[in-house]
Amino acid sequence: MRRGGRGRAGRAGHRVDGTPAAQHAPEHLSEREEEILRCIRRWIEDKGEGPSGRQLAHAVGMRSTASVAYHLANLERSGALIRDGRGWNTCRLGH
Template sequence: MSTIASDTLTDRQRRIVACAREWIAEHGEAPSVRELGAAVGLTSSSSVAYHLRRLRERGLAVETRGRRSDRCPPCGQ
């Protein structure tokens, strides 16, 4: 993993990061939140968003595609 030790991540978080990287390598673009959830066995997009938020808080941003928000990417507001 990049700047954080992989042993500080949960199994599910490690799977999310790995699946996102594999998806990008295979498809040439980031997965949607739903696609990422399906790849790791989560049916709730809210659960995937929770894990993505926790990863971001730890300094590891996982890119996804989908609806654009009006939030500022660097600050989240």
């Protein structure tokens, strides 16, 4: 039985094989993911921390925070985004 709530990812910011996610080249990102990444970059520059999922959804014109979470998980998996805590406002850019 697994413990720690991190599933297969192991340590935060690391892939299953134990290497930091940022060391892997990003996979192809969708246009929406590129837009989300640009928004996060601007938000961090302006406010000093990443946006919440709800703030990000509003900023990119999405209604569903679940859809935003899906894209954020893809960005994290590709190494383009690294989450330092549980929330997305603690994220930083990976590449």
